[in-house]
Amino acid sequence: GEDVEQSLFLSVREGDSSVINCTYTDSSSTYLYWYKQEPGAGLQLLTYIFSNMDMKQDQRLTVLLNKKDKHLSLRIADTQTGDSAIYFCAEIDSGAGSYQLTFGKGTKLSVIP
């Protein structure tokens, strides 16, 4: 079945850039997503990228997609303490009739003041 892999922890200093990486196995992935979960809360969609795109930028967030290597990354510029959270990568194959997202286990980002 499909699999999505992420490293579990990342620690950065406030003001630096954070890069969270994700790899996936499903070559039919249509959309790939980044969700953010703050402590004690549900998941909030941060951004998504369609599989025919290489990059998407939204303010401090940059998503890069390497389809050949099935690698997705999320870059957060000028990381702030409010960015401390768990970040989940997820993918869907919208052509397969499934309504399910496949999630990674999440990367816990800690921002050091």
Add this chain to the structure above:
Amino acid sequence: DVKVTQSSRYLVKRTGEKVFLECVQDMDHENMFWYRQDPGLGLRLIYFSYDVKMKEKGDIPEGYSVSREKKERFSLILESASTNQTSMYLCASSPQRGTTQLTYEQYFGPGTRLTVT
């Protein structure tokens, strides 16, 4: 503004009790999902529903059942709670394919942290 609400943020139950977790969405979504989240294991899908009275097992359905009598409401039932069901439970919804929204993302509720003692 889209909204998924869950009946409780925190719940403490005793082993053997029957537990109901309620989820309501106001976006007229067809699909609804129940996940549990545990440290180091990420999100695991328990059950999902793509229509009223329809349900499908996810990856870990054992010990759980669900009910979807109305489109906006999806209930998760623990028939006889056990300590290994202590977890964070997350509900989500998403629109059906073919609707105007094309990105298929799921919208999540705030979660219910259930402790079974």
